[in-house]
Amino acid sequence: MRKLPLLALLTVTFLYVKANVRLPAVLSSNMVLQQRAAANLWGWCEPGEKIRIVASWNDRVDSVLGTRDGHWKITVPTPAAGGPYVITIKGENTIVLDNILVGEVWVCSGQSNMEMCETWGLPDVKAELPSCSNPNIRFFHIPRTTSTNPQDDCPGKWTACDSNQLKSFSAVAYFFGKKLNKELNVPVGLIEASWGGTPVEVWTPSNMITGDLTLKTSAERLQPANGWPYLPGYCFNGMIAPITPFAIAGAIWYQGEGNTANADTYNKAFTTMIAAWRSAWNAPLPVYYVQIAPFTYGANNMGTIVREQQAKTMLLENTGMVVVSDLVDDTADIHPKNKHDVGLRLANWALAETYHYTGITYKNPTYQSMEVKGDKVTLTFDNASDGLVQKGNEARTLVIAGEDRVFYPAKAKIEGNRLIVSAAAVKRPVAVRYQYTNAAIGNIAGKDGLPLAPFRTDDWPLPLQ
Known part of the structure; x- marks a missing residue:
């Protein structure tokens, strides 16, 4: 009998090994899905492989075939807030996602003032630790990640809020989510994507910066420094692009200090970022943001100009700005410690404008x-x-x-x-x-x-x- 060479045997064997169905990190057990939404489920598989999906809230079997390049994606309607639910995804292998809640999902992004957590020595968060455990508040924390091209996955995992998880999670995001959970009485999912020192350009697709002469010239004024990215698109590619198929209610944003070197174009850069995110999610996302706090930048007007530019962004539909000048104890510290009231003020914008609650004071004079x-x-x-x-x-x-x-x-x-x-x-x-x-x-x-x-x-x- 003729024997095949070893390489040929390995090749034949390889042809019959099928890849397992895989999911991105943001689709996992313990996640929160946006309620009453067309929620995307997606991942990777064999080309042409049939994927069957069953969500326990309706027990209906949905199916989709893998594309020629080994991707699959399907849209599943979600019910009103509730849970826990189970989603079963079956191809050559079976994946079971459990302890899933349906509620309200928000992206929480920006630089260090969004990134600040209990480990920064925040007394408001430390006071929360003994009683913060709440299975109806879930965190997905994306670690600092950059890329020159948009990615389809990122590190991270969904966890329930408890004292251990809260210590390293955004304080502003937590207090925002806690307020929404209390007032709406629904599960809340918070996706944190933040990086201290970053300018708005890194959170915006690079072509939208480099393709505009004003923004391109302005971005060239940013000063490179060790420890954080400054080139357009780098954080968008690594930390935002991977989650854009995931249905969300909106975004909160705390950033601006990283743009004092090119403060005069901040409004254009920020509104460009918002437009890019809305396009990526294919939705008119509400974006509620924090005006940067008073700080002794020096003899120039850089902080003043950023604040003025941020105020102009309010002209963009479906945005809202929180003023925090009264929450600052030390203007020599660029990181005010009161994140509790910042989170509450952002939540009040969302409750009034996104969820249409009445009787809420949320707009500054x-x-x-x-x-x-x-x-x-x-x-x-x-x-x-x-x-x-x-x-x-x-x-x-x-x-x-x-x-x-x-x-x-x-x-x-x-x-x-x-x-x-x-x-x-x-x-x-x-x-x-x-x-x-x-x-x-x-x-x-x-x-x-x-x-x-x-x-x-x-x-x-x-x-x-």
């Missing part, structure tokens, strides 16, 4: 208009129907200028939702600014307690350097 009469300026504000209050005898960080553009400290008189502003040195005022330096912390708020957002009435150039 914002500048609306001005009127000059003699040596006084009358300013009116939105989101202050109950009126404004001033903490202390004198308004802080409020300044006024005439045509010479020299600003002087101003006095303010509150009349409902209006400020009457003046200064003895300015006889013919033309402009008013509030909290318009890098480390400025004001003392005016709405009667509901939310701080007045930084504003200026002029459009004079703010030099970045």
